[in-house]
Amino acid sequence: MKAMSLKLEDRQLKLLEQVSRATRIPKSSLVRKGIELILLQVKEDVLSPDFRREVDALLRQDHELLKRLAKA
Numbered sequence: 001m002k003a004m005s006l007k008l009e010d011r012q013l014k015l016l017e018q019v020s021r022a023t024r025i026p027k028s029s030l031v032r033k034g035i036e037l038i039l040l041q042v043k044e045d046v047l048s049p050d051f052r053r054e055v056d057a058l059l060r061q062d063h064e065l066l067k068r069l070a071k072a
Contacts, residue, residue: 006031
């Protein structure tokens with residue numbers, strides 16, 4: 001694990017401290033979990049079935065174009 005520093009708004013820090021006290025989970029663990037949740041959400045959005053279909057369609061079009069260019 002590597003260290004990283006970040007700046008939080010006063011409101012964010014206050015809420016983070018409240019959640020940490022209430023759950024007895026260290027702030028650093030809560031921050032890591034929050035980052036993980038965001039990364040998973042972005043991954044799902046980026047790799048959604050609709051996105052995959054669009055990419056596959058573009059790849060098929062490119063493949064067809066390259067075949068035609070190779071014959072020319």
